[in-house]
Amino acid sequence: MFKVETFDPASDTASLAVLHAACFDEAWDAASLHSMLAAPGAFAFHHPDGFVLSRVASDEAEILTLAVTPRARGKGLGRALLSAAIAQAQRCGAKAMFLEVGSDNPAALALYAALGFVNVGSRKGYYRGRDALVLRLSLPADLP
Numbered sequence: 136m137f138k139v140e141t142f143d144p145a146s147d148t149a150s151l152a153v154l155h156a157a158c159f160d161e162a163w164d165a166a167s168l169h170s171m172l173a174a175p176g177a178f179a180f181h182h183p184d185g186f187v188l189s190r191v192a193s194d195e196a197e198i199l200t201l202a203v204t205p206r207a208r209g210k211g212l213g214r215a216l217l218s219a220a221i222a223q224a225q226r227c228g229a230k231a232m233f234l235e236v237g238s239d240n241p242a243a244l245a246l247y248a249a250l251g252f253v254n255v256g257s258r259k260g261y262y263r264g265r266d267a268l269v270l271r272l273s274l275p276a277d278l279p
Contacts, residue, residue: 168188
């Protein structure tokens, strides 16, 4: 089991930017991550090999990004980070959580399905020509 911690939004986001760059071709820089974390309702959980950035607005939550380094994938870190974000969204009063994921990412799709997310739509060309699926999780959710 991975221990994930709340990321202090006042902290330097450079470490998150490094993690994001290790996971995505088009990574978010430290300034962008800092700006997102400063937004009302935003929160993040982190681990040396990954992080999740989320926000709650009214009764809806959104996963903005989930980054898990290649060496840590398939070992439960993504599930631990998502579980922390889901629990926080529930504490904030969210009734549903949404995210977008590449339709060509079977590992992520399997993880989200295992946590109870269901497909509620698609976005054509969302990721520079690659399609995305919009997933929804009703809250409260039974967390593993």
